[in-house]
Amino acid sequence: MRTEVRTRSEVLQIGVITPSEYHSLAELHGGRSFLQVASWAAVKTEWSSELLAWRTSDGEVVGTTLVLYRRLPGVSRWYAYLPEGPDIDWADPRLERWLDPLLEHLDRRQVFAVRLGPPEVLKRWQATTLKSAVRRGRRVDDVLPDVVEPVGASVADRLRDLGWSRGGEDGAGSDAQPRYLFQVPIGGRTNAELWSGLSKEWRRNIQKAERSGIEIRRGSESDLPAFFALLEATERRNGFRLGRSLAYYQRQYRVMNAERHGRMRLYLSTWNGEVLAAHTMNVVGRRVWYQSGASANHHREVRPSHILQWNMMTEAQQLGADRYDMRGVSDSLDPEDRAFGLLRWKLGTGGELVQAVGEWERPLPGPINQVLLRAMTRYRSRR
Numbered sequence: 432m433r434t435e436v437r438t439r440s441e442v443l444q445i446g447v448i449t450p451s452e453y454h455s456l457a458e459l460h461g462g463r464s465f466l467q468v469a470s471w472a473a474v475k476t477e478w479s480s481e482l483l484a485w486r487t488s489d490g491e492v493v494g495t496t497l498v499l500y501r502r503l504p505g506v507s508r509w510y511a512y513l514p515e516g517p518d519i520d521w522a523d524p525r526l527e528r529w530l531d532p533l534l535e536h537l538d539r540r541q542v543f544a545v546r547l548g549p550p551e552v553l554k555r556w557q558a559t560t561l562k563s564a565v566r567r568g569r570r571v572d573d574v575l576p577d578v579v580e581p582v583g584a585s586v587a588d589r590l591r592d593l594g595w596s597r598g599g600e601d602g603a604g605s606d607a608q609p610r611y612l613f614q615v616p617i618g619g620r621t622n623a624e625l626w627s628g629l630s631k632e633w634r635r636n637i638q639k640a641e642r643s644g645i646e647i648r649r650g651s652e653s654d655l656p657a658f659f660a661l662l663e664a665t666e667r668r669n670g671f672r673l674g675r676s677l678a679y680y681q682r683q684y685r686v687m688n689a690e691r692h693g694r695m696r697l698y699l700s701t702w703n704g705e706v707l708a709a710h711t712m713n714v715v716g717r718r719v720w721y722q723s724g725a726s727a728n729h730h731r732e733v734r735p736s737h738i739l740q741w742n743m744m745t746e747a748q749q750l751g752a753d754r755y756d757m758r759g760v761s762d763s764l765d766p767e768d769r770a771f772g773l774l775r776w777k778l779g780t781g782g783e784l785v786q787a788v789g790e791w792e793r794p795l796p797g798p799i800n801q802v803l804l805r806a807m808t809r810y811r812s813r814r
Contacts, residue, residue: 441487442458445532448484448495454690456484456495457716464515464550464611465713465720466608467497470690471514474683475499478512483536483619485519485529494519494529500542503807508800510807511537513547514608515812518785521551522582526589538795544804546598546792547607549590553583554786557776564764565771571611571784583788590755595791609759615744615782618753622745628781633737640738643702647742650697650709652672652684658697658709661725670769680711680723688715698743700726708735712743744780760784 450469457463465471472480478499485494493715496517500509519529537545554576564574591597598606617625626634638767650658659677666672693714700708708726712719726736747755759775761770773786794800 441528441735443485443487443528443532445483445485445536448492450482450483452492453482453484453495456492459493459495460518460520462516462716462718463495465687465694465715465718465722466514467495467516467518468687468690468694468715469497470499470686472499472693474679477501480481481540483517483531483533496533496683498537501539503543503803503810506803508541508543508803510804511540511542511545512607513545515548515550517547518550521549521586524585524589526586527593530593534795541801542795543797544792544794544807546607546790548606548790549583549586549788551583551586551788552580552785553587553788554579556784558781558783561764561774561784563780565766565775566620567765567767570763571764571786574764577783578714590791595793597792598792608790610786610787610789611760611762612785613757613760613777613780613782614785615755615757615780616753617744617748617755618751620748622748627743627747629741630779630781632749633741633779634739636734637741640700640734643733645707645733645735645738646701647739648699648701650699652681654697654699654706654709655680655684657699657706658725661706661709661727662723664728665725669772673723698739700739702730702733702735705730707733708739710736710739710743712717712747712752715754717751718756719750719752719754720758721757740780754783755780756781 453469457468469482472478478501480500481497481498483496484492486492494517496513496519499512499514501512502509517529517533523529534545555578556571556574557577560574561571598744629637656677659680662673684695684697696712696714698710698712699706706727707730708724710724711722715720721740726738744755757780760774760777761768763771763772763774792804794804
């Protein structure tokens, strides 16, 4: 639930905040993303970082954000990135009250351009809606959504009016975070209701895994090499490359769990003593995300991933989560498109696909900053 913050007629100030105070303010606007926790900065070692807070005239903190900074090679200027942030009142019709102080602060930090990712939703499609719309050559946006979120729509309009450009527009590059997400609403639902929301195929595969003797256990850091070996096999099998090393996942596990025990979790499906599937999950307050999944090329007939996801979903329910966020999917509804396979699998959970507002970018004022932004875009594309 979003906390009401009464700041819409006040001038806001922005400044650096301590990690301890930042941690205590995670629920200001309904809960921040795992990409906005302070420890995420330690995961992204190629970036420097800063924790910022918006305050009213009496000193009350009404918004926060983690900012990541990256220097453009060869110049002493910085690119700023706020992944799935900032955590502010996006329903405020005067967004400039929040964004102008941010831009002024970044200008003082010698930033030439900034990208942010408002954590708001534009549209929602139910699984049943998309299942009936699967056609060759069709994409999600070809289908009438079940819900258009007014706040998300107004945020997009206001950002454009304020001079921001969508990722992919004006040469700004594509979104760094997925714009199409799959989520399973679990708040207020019983275990039986979650089970009945699964497709027949999912229920059948979970029951088959149970009959086969699949065992689920919570892993530890020592299990990450097994997870990573399965991830590499999954990448080769499915033709994608995340580009992350075992050291990356080990660092993420250590720093996030050092910040709060159980923030990053690893779950394993084992059969006859062998790990056949391993998935990671991030927890921030009452928000839960399935981040990365991997499975072996063999013994796929015992369905280790379906039962693993079911156990993670029910644990998220026990944690009090409102939604089980399964993260990114393709927008393709073409059954012959390889990218559709992941969406098809997630549709079986009975959840919904959401289209986020997406990432928005703009150069700061100055004659050279637009040129530097284009240079950064080329640099990112090469990497």
